[in-house]
């Protein structure tokens with residue numbers, strides 16, 4: 127096989143059969159953070175897709191860290207119990223490696239779901255007071271979040287630790303910490319959202335402190351054999367904001383703290399951002415971080431074509447590619463990629479008769495017999 131996209135990769139003791147990742151995608155379909163039927167159907171479908179890694183959506187580490195009241199969480203025993211049923215069912219039907227993204231939405235919490243407009247949710251509508259490094263709203267007409275006190279820092283750090291311990295008990299294979307898209311950890315990193323005057327604000331060193339503390343605390347309780355990665359926004363796309371040079375410094379520190387990948391996204395911090403999305407527009411971030419530090423990277427953002435994904439991996443610009451919208455549109459994207467690139471995926475035996483003429487070889491170990 128010559129395709130690099132379909133080469134396995136090992137992250138600590140976890141072997142991914144190929145370099146294709148289902149990017150985390152919020153489903154806004156949970157109740158009190160607890161997954162339900164929708165998650166089984168949605169993740170069940172994606173677990174049959176032949177990808178190398180399926181990352182479960184941003185899951186909040188405390189209730190006020192949910193983006194919306196319908197976001198997933200891993201902060202209560204009820205959450206964990208329902209996750210156990212979900213993971214058990216997925217495991218029975220699929221051997222696709224499973225990751226979970228652990229998150230805190232910070233000042234972007236307490237929002238309406240996208241299909242209800244996505245705006246900040248007022249207390250009367252069921253919203254709550256949000257927290258952030260500084261009392262600066264995402265969008266100035268909004269009321270400001272509450273600036274985190276020392277006790278909040280301790281609580282949130284512990285909440286990440288407890289969620290990681292729950293993930294370990296659930297047998298999840300990998301964790302990605304969400305430090306992108308203007309959520310809490312990103313809010314600490316960016317000088318635009320972090321204007322603290324204590325040890326957690328000001329210099330780059332101080333702004334990185336809380337995200338690095340969270341990382342280190344999680345790494346300590348997450349099994350040594352399992353990988354822990356971080357998604358960052360490599361640029362705020364705003365003058366004077368967080369940028370690639372600072373991202374490289376952060377990635378350097380994360381790497382020495384035992385980080386297994388950097389998932390290089392961008393933006394989401396503030397409405398003033400100026401982004402021109404185009405095919406693979408964030409790939410240069412993954413490339414720069416990988417080339418500078420030699421840490422594995424995930425490229426994400428408008429990667430839609432198998433050949434495009436293959437080129438990213440083959441040219442050494444990233445170690446893995448993540449697809450989000452493309453996977454919703456075409457859940458068996460990896461099958462098509464295997465057919466186009468000469469790769470192979472594992473598919474459920476119930477689907478072994480699926481490949482069109484000429485693509486019969488895409489399913490590893492498939493046998494079809496009839497009398």
Ligand SMILES: Cc1cc2nc3c(=O)[nH]c(=O)nc-3n(C[C@H](O)[C@H](O)[C@H](O)COP(=O)(O)O)c2cc1C
Pocket residue numbers: 149150151152153183184227304306307357391426427428429448449450451452
């Ligand atoms: C429905 C939807 C939900 C998303 N939820 C998350 C999320 O939970 N965590 C995250 O880091 N990014 C989230 N994203 C961003 C994607 O993971 C991805 O980075 C982005 O969509 C760009 O990739 P794409 O061009 O392949 O869609 C979401 C995107 C979509 C479309």
